[in-house]
Amino acid sequence: MSEQQDRIFLSAPHMSGNEQKYIQEAFDLNWIAPLGNNVQAFEKALAEYNGVAGASVLSSGTAAIHLALRQLGVGAGDVVFCSSLTFVATANPIMYQGARPVFIDSEPATWNMSPGALERALGDASDRGVLPKAVIVVNLYGQSARMDTLMDICRGYGVPVIEDAAESLGSEYRGQKSGTFGDFGVYSFNGNKIITTSGGGALVSNDVEVLDRSRFLATQAREPALHYEHSEVGFNYRMSNIVAGVGRGQLEVLDQRVEQRRGVFQRYYDALGGLRGVAFMPELEGTTSNRWLTALTIDPGEAGVTHLDIIEALGEENIEARPVWKPMHLQPLFEGAEYYPHEEGWSVSEELFRYGLCLPSGSNMTEEEMERVIGVLRRLIT
Numbered sequence: 001m002s003e004q005q006d007r008i009f010l011s012a013p014h015m016s017g018n019e020q021k022y023i024q025e026a027f028d029l030n031w032i033a034p035l036g037n038n039v040q041a042f043e044k045a046l047a048e049y050n051g052v053a054g055a056s057v058l059s060s061g062t063a064a065i066h067l068a069l070r071q072l073g074v075g076a077g078d079v080v081f082c083s084s085l086t087f088v089a090t091a092n093p094i095m096y097q098g099a100r101p102v103f104i105d106s107e108p109a110t111w112n113m114s115p116g117a118l119e120r121a122l123g124d125a126s127d128r129g130v131l132p133k134a135v136i137v138v139n140l141y142g143q144s145a146r147m148d149t150l151m152d153i154c155r156g157y158g159v160p161v162i163e164d165a166a167e168s169l170g171s172e173y174r175g176q177k178s179g180t181f182g183d184f185g186v187y188s189f190n191g192n193k194i195i196t197t198s199g200g201g202a203l204v205s206n207d208v209e210v211l212d213r214s215r216f217l218a219t220q221a222r223e224p225a226l227h228y229e230h231s232e233v234g235f236n237y238r239m240s241n242i243v244a245g246v247g248r249g250q251l252e253v254l255d256q257r258v259e260q261r262r263g264v265f266q267r268y269y270d271a272l273g274g275l276r277g278v279a280f281m282p283e284l285e286g287t288t289s290n291r292w293l294t295a296l297t298i299d300p301g302e303a304g305v306t307h308l309d310i311i312e313a314l315g316e317e318n319i320e321a322r323p324v325w326k327p328m329h330l331q332p333l334f335e336g337a338e339y340y341p342h343e344e345g346w347s348v349s350e351e352l353f354r355y356g357l358c359l360p361s362g363s364n365m366t367e368e369e370m371e372r373v374i375g376v377l378r379r380l381i382t
């Protein structure tokens with residue numbers, strides 16, 4: 001092979017073509033700046049798709065988490081429980097509010113928040129008389145956390161839940177859309193997510209008043225007055241009407257994108273599932289994952305190579321792959337933070353980080369591209 005082959009990305013944007021139509025509409029009406037028809041239409045369509053009362057579209061998923069914490073009254077010195085195995089965007093807004101994160105481990109069946117660890121953490125917090133102001137539950141790589149159990153536990157202590165569904169838009173848990181179980185749900189339309197607006201996010205809820213308040217806070221907390229009247233700190237977090245136009249076009253093909261990503265997973269599973277030491281991320285019974293990224297673990301004792309060897313070999317073939325997220329409790333940023341493992345002496349997220357990787361999973365991957373990825377793994381794992 002003389003020439004470098006085209007790069008295969010972990011998760012590339014995949015436009016439908018209809019986005020242009022909505023952007024053109026915004027241009028024709030000169031609705032370029034925040035607010036306008038696309039914003040309202042995108043919010044309505046997103047709420048309808050997910051079966052919730054409303055949505056507030058924002059500049060990012062991180063902004064959505066921040067506004068949720070803010071509305072739950074999280075402030076300096078408060079405690080917020082958070083899934084440890086996630087992208088840092090889940091936890092950063094806890095720091096924006098001057099609060100203290102306590103990290104909760106994953107369980108093997110979903111790779112998401114361990115109900116046992118959450119129970120122990122809440123029990124301890126209750127004994128100390130300092131319950132968390134919120135629990136942020138993440139749905140990793142498209143797989144829903146065990147939401148009914150986690151919600152029951154949190155309701156038992158009266159603690160509100162923010163569901164970080166940035167990676168699980170379009171997924172389902174017992175027939176209900178991911179992101180609609182918590183008091184707040186959060187989606188992201190960042191460039192690498194299952195659908196993208198180039199950058200953006202949304203807060204969803206069945207409480208339309210909190211969504212109105214979210215729009216208010218996201219618009220510099222500007223009071224309804226002819227002059228500019230302000231009595232609290234606000235943010236500039238709203239989504240622009242152009243960006244919302246991209247979102248409208250993308251949402252129309254979301255179900256197709258879920259099918260395509262699941263197809264990529266199936267192709268990898270069929271080709272690699274039988275190899276020694278390879279185990280794919282499970283899909284909990286009664287749930288449908290959007291399979292945003294195909295994730296798997298490599299047992300080096302069985303496979304003869306490590307996940308890092310595989311990532312390096314893929315890199316040499318101009319293919320992007322990544323380790324599973326480094327758990328937050330292992331990040332220098334959160335050094336010293338409290339952490340509750342799945343079981344005493346058994347940290348599931350650390351194991352997943354030590355052995356896990358994500359393969360390129362874009363909905364626009366061609367059969368030839370998937371074969372290139374599969375070829376590298378087949379060559380390495382003997």
Ligand SMILES: *Cc1c(COP(=O)(O)O)cnc(C)c1O
Pocket residue numbers: 059060061062063086087089090138164166167187188189190199200201
């Ligand atoms: C992408 C992501 C976010 C943040 O979304 P942005 O829109 O990039 O701010 C939050 N949580 C998780 C788990 C993510 O993967």
